[in-house]
Amino acid sequence: MKKALIRNNIMLVILAFLLFLAVALFVLYRFQWKQQDTFMRMIMAEVELAYNNHDDDAAVFVLDYAGEHDRRITVLDPQFRVIADSHDDRVGTDKSSRPELVEPDTVKARYSTTVNLTMLYIAREMEDGNYLRISVPAATQTAAYNQLILWFSLTGLAFVLIYAGGLFKLNQNLLAPWEQAKKGMKALKEGRYQVMTTFHPYPEINEIIHEMNDISLDIARHVRNVERYQEQLSRVLNEIKQAVMLFNHQNILLYANKDARTLFDLDDEAIGNPAYHGIRSTEIKQAVTDVNQNRKESAFDYKKDGSVYEIRAFAVADKGSAHEDATVLLLCRDVTQSRAVEQMKRDFFSHASHELKSPLTAIRGYAELIEHKLVKQEEVEDTARQIVRQSETMTTLVEDMLMLSRLENIKETTYTRQRLDHLLEEVVITLKPISDHKNMTLSIQASDIEMMCDPLDLQKLFKNLIENAIKYSPADTLIDIQLHLDNDHIIFKVADQGLGIEPVHQQRVFERFYRVDKGRKEGGTGLGLAIVKHVVLKYQGKIDLQSKVNEGTTVTIKMKKNM
Incomplete structure (x- = not known):
């Protein structure tokens, strides 16, 4: 209301001032143009008299009489071609199209490309048949007019500003209490409680503001409690390590926690839009629809990027009457590892x-x-x-x-310092009867290496690899066994000249109970290489298997010496 009062009053004053200024400027313009016309005719009469009485050449005449008032004098023949010009040495130029020559004895204002100024022109036919044209810069005649316009404008602006200031002060005293009440309501809307003062000269307004302060305080307390609860709930939902989404009865997504946004690539625009805007799975959208329409809860698996998620959709409330009421809760839990x-x-x-x-x-x-x-x-x-x-x-x-x-199921393990070459030697001794039975040669190259480890782990690793090489190699062949250091890594290599493993089986031989040829007589438990893999993982190592059918197999283990 305050702004409207000030705006309306100022607009009224401005309109009145603009109307007055327009009338004044029009009158001034007419007066100024009349003055210019009179001035140009006086100059023309003066120069015409001098022209009719001169005996010199036209070029001399125009130079003698052009200096005063920055005059430009041009003499033209009856065909309007230039005979002499005080500001242009060119002669013979056709000026017949110029307005002042088209309408002689009439004052014209136009821009001159010769002197690059706006000029006032007047032309008149002389007694000898030639035409005399006089021009002066328009600025010399309009300076006073421009100053008068500036004075009128500044005076009017000052008047409007003074009036607006007085009007603002008057309305400020009248409307200050209502402005304060407006600010208080706006602060409350933004979640801030702001006390409104009641020291005003109007008792009725003080009573209203006092009641508004009490209501605002109660609302502010309630809003703070709700915001605190929402913040705690959001923190909990983001920490439970599963995607959580809420939908209303129109299948519009109302809420999605951090995990849900990541899983389904949801952005802020997805919130407040139907499920199909951000979720591409038809099963999930159908599950939400079934809960809303038939109160039918469901649970199913959803696969994405090689992971498996258990989806559960169930009702959390009856059909909501408001757009913000949630009716369906959707939980998505990553069950890839457990499955x-x-x-x-x-x-x-x-x-x-x-x-x-x-x-x-x-x-x-x-x-x-x-x-x-x-x-x-x-x-x-x-x-x-x-x-x-x-x-x-x-x-x-x-x-x-x-x-x-x-x-x-590795728990806390106590490691002891062990000589790996000694552990390898013990394993070779236990396997020597098997190798001797097949008349096989075990070539051993072992460096003196110490390592903090569980001796049973390394013994099993050595035994399983060497025993496999003996079992699946023909008699009278060589098995090469190496144990050495490469920088900070322990390298253990077993190479045989056995049957070899086809490429299709090489990635699976480390699985439990996997056998390349289940019909082989030399069959073990099927767990030997699985144990090797788990030992290597325990000691943060790597396994490399190179094999060619009927040529042999080489298994290389690389482990950190100091974990």
Whole structure:
């Protein structure tokens, strides 16, 4: 209201002043033009008299009479061609198109390209038939007019400013209480409580402002509590490590936490728009629709970029009446690792059961033969050896399973300083009977290396790799074993001249119970290379396998000496 009053009053004054200024300027313009016309005719009369009485050449005349008032004098023949010009040496120039020559004895104002100024012109025919043209700079005649316009403008502006200042001060005293109330309401809208003073000369206004202060204080307290709760809730939702989204009854996305924005590549524009704007999965959009329309909750898996997410959609409220009411809660939890672990457990128990079943079946079969006296006396000893052999297979399998379980569930481990060359030597001694049986040569090159480790880990690693090389190499061949340092890394290499591994199997030989050829007679537990892989991972190492069919296999282990 204050601004409207001031604006309307000032506009009225400005309009009145502009109308007065326009009338004054018009009158001044007419007066100034009349003065210019009179002035130019006086000069023309003076120069005309001198021209009619001169006896010299026209060029001399124009130079003699051009100096006063910055005059420019031009003499033209009856065809309006220049005979002489005080400011231009060129003669013979056709000036017939000039306005002052088209309408002689009339004052004209135009821009001259010869002198680059706006000039006042007048031309008149002389007694000898020639034409005399006089021109002077327009600025010499309009200076006073321009000063008068400037004075009028400045005076009017000063009047408007003085009037506006007085009007502003008057309205300020009248409307100050309402302006203060407006600021208080605006601050409350922005979440800030601002006390409004009540020291005004109007008691009624003081009472209203006092009530507004009480209401504003209550609202400010409530807003602060809500904001604090929202901040805590948002922090919790961002820390629970799963995507959380809320939708209303129109499938419009109302909220998405940090994980949801990352998972579905949502930006700020997605909030407040239907689900299909930011979420491309038809299953998720259908799940939200089912909850809103049929109150049907659902749970399913969603795959993206090689990861698996468990999606759960369920109702959190009845159909909301307001646009901001949330009706559907969507939770997305990354279950990639847990699903992989579950699958690994299923595969492990399946393979373990199968591997244990074979020796148990054999032991039971031999035992039943003995029980029913179907084994001859001379075959009892051989049957007993078979039972012992199958028992040893079971024992080895169980030991490897326990070893693998220990490596997968690493807790605090106490390492001791060990000589790796000594551990390697002990392993080679235990495997020597097997290599001697196949008349194989073990070439060992081992440096003196100490390392903080669990000796059982390294013994298993050495044994499994060397034993595999012996088992899957033909008799009378060489196995090259190397153990040395390369800067701060320990290098252990085993190279054989065996059957080799096809490329399709090379990436899988380190999986549990994986066998390249399940029909081979030389079969182990299927856990040896899996144990090797877990030992290498435990000591932050790397495995490199190079193999060619019927040429041999080379396995290189690289581990940090000091972890």
